[in-house]
Structures are given as C-alpha cells and as structure tokens.
Amino acid sequence: MSPYIVLAALIILCLAGLWLLFKKAGCRGWEALIPVYSAYIMLKISGRPVWWLLWFFVPVINAIAAVVIYTDFVKSYGKFTIRQQAAAILLPFVFLPKWGFEKRTQYLGPSASSEFAQARHQQLKKSPAREWTEVILFALLATTLIRTFFIEAYLIPSPSMESSLLTGDYLLVSKVNYGARFPITPISFPFAHNNLPLIYTKSYWDGIQLPYYRFPGLSEIKRGDVIVFNYPMDADSPYYRPVDKRENFIKRCVAVAGDTVRVINAQLYVNGKKSPEPADGQQAYIVHTKGNPIDSLFIRSLHIDVKLKYSRTDYEMLMTREAAKQLQKHPGINNVIEYYQSVSGYNPSIFPHDGHFNWTLDNLGPIIIPKKGWTVKLDELTIPMYKRAIGIYEANKVKIAGNTIFINGKKATEYTFKQDYYWMMGDNRHNSEDSRFWGFVPEDHIVGKALFIWMSTDENESFLHQTRWARIFKGIR
Structure with missing residues (x-):
C-alpha cells in the first residue's frame, strides 16, 4: 500500500476525532478541518488566551506551545493522566476518534479556567507550580519524541532548491517515511542540533556513540524525493561531528543505490536515460x-x-x-x-577531486552509486571515487602505496559496500553545493522526507508583507 494512502488515512482519522470532540464542546465540527483556525478553537475550548497563537511563530517555543495547547485541549475532556496525554500525542489517529465516539468522554469545561484548575488541584493535591512544572517537562519530552521519531520542522536557509523551495520556506519533514533513525549521539541539549544558541559551543557530548539503527519505514527512498540529510563533509576538520550532529542539508535525490549517473551539458542522465527536470528547477x-x-x-x-x-x-x-x-x-x-559549463580541464573542487577526471558541474560521470552488497574492483580509477565512502563512511583504514591499496592493513583489490548510498542535487543546479562537489550521501545520514510547506516568509519584504500566503500548506513536487 502506498505510504501516501496510509498517511492520508491517519490524517482523516485525526480530523474525524477532532470533529467529534469539537461538537461535544458545542463548536462546529468542520472547524477542526481548517489549519491554524482549529488551534484557535482549541484555545477557546480550553480557556487559553487567543494571543497564544503568536507562539506558533517563535522557533523552538512553537513546538512546546503546540504540545501544551493540545494537552490543555484533551484535559478539557477529562484526560488528565500522563498515559492519556501521551496516547493523545503519539497515537492521535487511534484515541481522538475513540474519545469522539465513546459516550463517557464528555466536555467538562475549559481546563485552563481558574474554577477548573482549583478543582483539579484539590483532586490531585498538587500546587499550581508543581503542575506547571510537570506540564512543561511533559511537553519537552513529548516534543523531543515527536521531533526524533515522527516529524520535525525545517527552515530552507539557502537558494539551492529554488524555485521549488524558496529561502524562508518552513517545511515539515517526516521521519516515518523512510523509518526514524535511532539517536546515535544520545546525550545532547534539547532542541539544539549541534551548537547552543548565542554561545555557539557544542550542544552534545560525543563520549557515547550508539550503533546506527533505523526503524522500518513506510517506503524506500525514490528518485525525485526531496530529502533532508546530514552533510557528509562535517565528518572532516574542523568539526569532526558525529553522523546525527552533522549539519542538515536539503536536496533532491536524483539517483539511488546501484544507479549510474552522468551529466552532459547540464542534462542529468540516470542509467542512460534523461532524468525528468524538477518542474520549478532553475x-x-x-x-x-x-x-x-x-x-x-x-x-x-x-x-x-x-x-x-x-x-x-x-x-x-x-x-x-x-x-x-x-x-x-x-x-x-x-x-x-x-548556459552550461563545458569541460575545460581538471577542476579540484568537483568530485572525485582527482586529476584523472576533467569534470565540471555540467559535465561529469559516469558514476556508479554504491549499493549495499555491491563489490567494486579497486584500481587507480575507482579508488578516487570510492575511497571516502570506504574509509570515512564505512570506518575502514585506507592506505595507498604506489599502485597498491591497503584496507585495514591488508592488500585489497576489491571492496564490498556495507550500506546504500544516494546522489543528491539541488534544483537550482548552478547555485547548489551538492553531490557534484562532495559525492555520495550514505544511508545512515538520511534524516527524513520533506512533506509540505507550512509557512513561508520573505525577509526582503516589509514586516506586513513578509508572509508568502500562496505557499502556506503547499505540497512539494
């Protein structure tokens, strides 16, 4: 079954549950179907001030605020325990419809009102400070789990994907489509990827590194998917970052493991066939x-x-x-x-950075993308292509002495790859740092699939005109 059908079914179940719960609170069910407005209705139902919607525009705070608002909402229906609130957050497609249909779940009143809160404090014998502390800690935990294993927001920082994606687009990236990656660096500061804000020091401790593991996903990576991944070159000096703490990049996957890639006069060919150009590519x-x-x-x-x-x-x-x-x-x-760049001699900035290959951004290849289990013969033409994957990404010691290649101290004439690799390119082909510069993206660097744009702003416009309304909730082609 298509992952898009599964995703659509889950979304429909969530919306159906919200529809029924809205009606129980005396609101109109269809209001649950309107993005942002449905959050406004949740605030009314739970008794929170409307200005809380402004939290959605503050990075990091917006994720925590969304969990708090949602938790307040389910509390208004008597779902007070951590177990019930966790169920509402992690399995909304199950519990929202369940609570919507069952008669014993009724709207009890605005959970944020003083009368409701006082009754609740007396029932639980907790002070307001303790309850707020528990709410914030739960929101932090729930948000971290959602960002790690389900879905995460991502901002487009550069024009490398224009005009498919514009600088200032805010995306939702699914970790579920390809399977969520279990944290490799488990000890880190919440909501900080690799640097702490303001002081710009490491946000993680790399003294503990867990082995790579990915949960089963809804689909395999396909050609044409827009993917967020960790920048492979952050493995080098000066950063030497762990895999999951390398900078996040976003590009289009144009070739998967086992494919042969070639670019001729700016036209991409995969397995000898012209690759379709992105509809909005530059x-x-x-x-x-x-x-x-x-x-x-x-x-x-x-x-x-x-x-x-x-x-x-x-x-x-x-x-x-x-x-x-x-x-x-x-x-x-x-x-x-x-315009395209013709072949004009060796360019050291172009992959594989070797004098045997006189390639440019618009004329390179053929290149075979490594596939798990594929064995490549090693010689003076293939070792420049695959040395980094063998040595850095697959943790082997590679040494070249004259015409002899040594892997982990042993003479090697061939190598069998341990994981799949991918070839990534930006839609803005002449303004993108991508695989044409640094080569393959390993499977363990894949973060998730970009789903849709939930917000878009243009910093070149005045404050009142910054929001690109036409791009909100736009799908990604």
Whole structure:
C-alpha cells in the first residue's frame, strides 16, 4: 500500500476525532478541518488566551506551545493522566476518534479556567507550580519524541532548491517515511542540533556513540524525493561531528543505490536515460539586455537570481524555464540563452577531486552509486571515487602505496559496500553545493522526507508583507 494512502488515512482519522470532540464542546465540527483556525478553537475550548497563537511563530517555543495547547485541549475532556496525554500525542489517529465516539468522554469545561484548575488541584493535591512544572517537562519530552521519531520542522536557509523551495520556506519533514533513525549521539541539549544558541559551543557530548539503527519505514527512498540529510563533509576538520550532529542539508535525490549517473551539458542522465527536470528547477542563462536597467520588481516576481554581471548589458542569471520565457518577452531584453559549463580541464573542487577526471558541474560521470552488497574492483580509477565512502563512511583504514591499496592493513583489490548510498542535487543546479562537489550521501545520514510547506516568509519584504500566503500548506513536487 502506498505510504501516501496510509498517511492520508491517519490524517482523516485525526480530523474525524477532532470533529467529534469539537461538537461535544458545542463548536462546529468542520472547524477542526481548517489549519491554524482549529488551534484557535482549541484555545477557546480550553480557556487559553487567543494571543497564544503568536507562539506558533517563535522557533523552538512553537513546538512546546503546540504540545501544551493540545494537552490543555484533551484535559478539557477529562484526560488528565500522563498515559492519556501521551496516547493523545503519539497515537492521535487511534484515541481522538475513540474519545469522539465513546459516550463517557464528555466536555467538562475549559481546563485552563481558574474554577477548573482549583478543582483539579484539590483532586490531585498538587500546587499550581508543581503542575506547571510537570506540564512543561511533559511537553519537552513529548516534543523531543515527536521531533526524533515522527516529524520535525525545517527552515530552507539557502537558494539551492529554488524555485521549488524558496529561502524562508518552513517545511515539515517526516521521519516515518523512510523509518526514524535511532539517536546515535544520545546525550545532547534539547532542541539544539549541534551548537547552543548565542554561545555557539557544542550542544552534545560525543563520549557515547550508539550503533546506527533505523526503524522500518513506510517506503524506500525514490528518485525525485526531496530529502533532508546530514552533510557528509562535517565528518572532516574542523568539526569532526558525529553522523546525527552533522549539519542538515536539503536536496533532491536524483539517483539511488546501484544507479549510474552522468551529466552532459547540464542534462542529468540516470542509467542512460534523461532524468525528468524538477518542474520549478532553475537553470543558468546568459541574458543580453538593451542597456537600460530591468525593473527589479519584475525580476523578483519571477524569482530570478542575478548571479554575475559581465558588462553593462550582459548578465548571468538563474531562473526557471518558464521565467526565461517571460523574461525574453521583456522590452529591455535582447536574448536569453541557456548556459552550461563545458569541460575545460581538471577542476579540484568537483568530485572525485582527482586529476584523472576533467569534470565540471555540467559535465561529469559516469558514476556508479554504491549499493549495499555491491563489490567494486579497486584500481587507480575507482579508488578516487570510492575511497571516502570506504574509509570515512564505512570506518575502514585506507592506505595507498604506489599502485597498491591497503584496507585495514591488508592488500585489497576489491571492496564490498556495507550500506546504500544516494546522489543528491539541488534544483537550482548552478547555485547548489551538492553531490557534484562532495559525492555520495550514505544511508545512515538520511534524516527524513520533506512533506509540505507550512509557512513561508520573505525577509526582503516589509514586516506586513513578509508572509508568502500562496505557499502556506503547499505540497512539494
């Protein structure tokens, strides 16, 4: 069964449960179906002030606030125990419909009201301070579990995926689709990935490292999936970070384990066939103008990035094919010509960083993506390609003496890989640091699959116009 069908079924069950519980509180059931507005109704039902909605716009605090609001909501129906609240958070698709249908679960009143709270304190014999402490600790624990094993918010920090994803897009990333990864570095500060805010010191202790383990997922990684993963090069100096504490990157998986990748004149080929281009992916173009400045608002409306200015009339710009067609019609433009980097000698910044390969961003390959159980013959042409995977990602000692290769002190003429690898590329092909620079992404670096955009802001706009309303709850193609 498709994971999307399973996910849709779970969402429908949750919404059906909320619909029934809303009706029990005297609200209209359909109000549960409207994002954000349903949170407003939960606040009304539980007696919290409406301004609490502002917490949703504060990073880190928004996750904790969501758990507290949701917990207050189920308390209003008599679900006071930690067990019941954990069930509501971890298995909402089971317990929300159950409580919605069962007659004994009724709306008792706003759980945040003073009368309700006093009765509750007397019943449990707990002070308000103790109960708030328990609520906050539970919210921290529940939020950590949700972020680790189920779903996590992620901000697009750079233009490497434009125009599919824009800088300032906030995504929800599913850990369930490919299977949640059990924490490799278990001792770390909550909600801080690898650095503590403000003081910028390590947020984790790497004295304990657990073996890699991934829970079963709903699906395998597929070509075309937009994936969040740990940046492989953070294994090197100066960071030497553990796998799960390496920086989070987001790219599109264009090739999976066992595939053969090649790029010819900016066109990607996988297993000898042209790979479909991302619908909103950007390409590089040389733009010849008539000398007059082009309307900057027009450029921004098409999400065009002016990369280089060659002269008063000539530019290199990054844009989608549709934007190129629109720009060509502009009265101030002479020509819009697609551009790609031709082969022009050895480029040490391009993978595999070896003089045998005169590759560029737009012309490279063929490259075979390692697959678990695949055995590769090792020689002067293959060892540059796979040395990092064998040595760094699969924890072997690789030494090359003349034409002889040693792995863990033993002469080696071949190697069998222990895990799958993937080839990642940004949709903004001429403004993306991706596998063309640093090679393969190992399976144990995979964080999760990007599902949809839940918020989007443009920092170049004024405060009142920063929100990109058209992108809210937009799916990712």
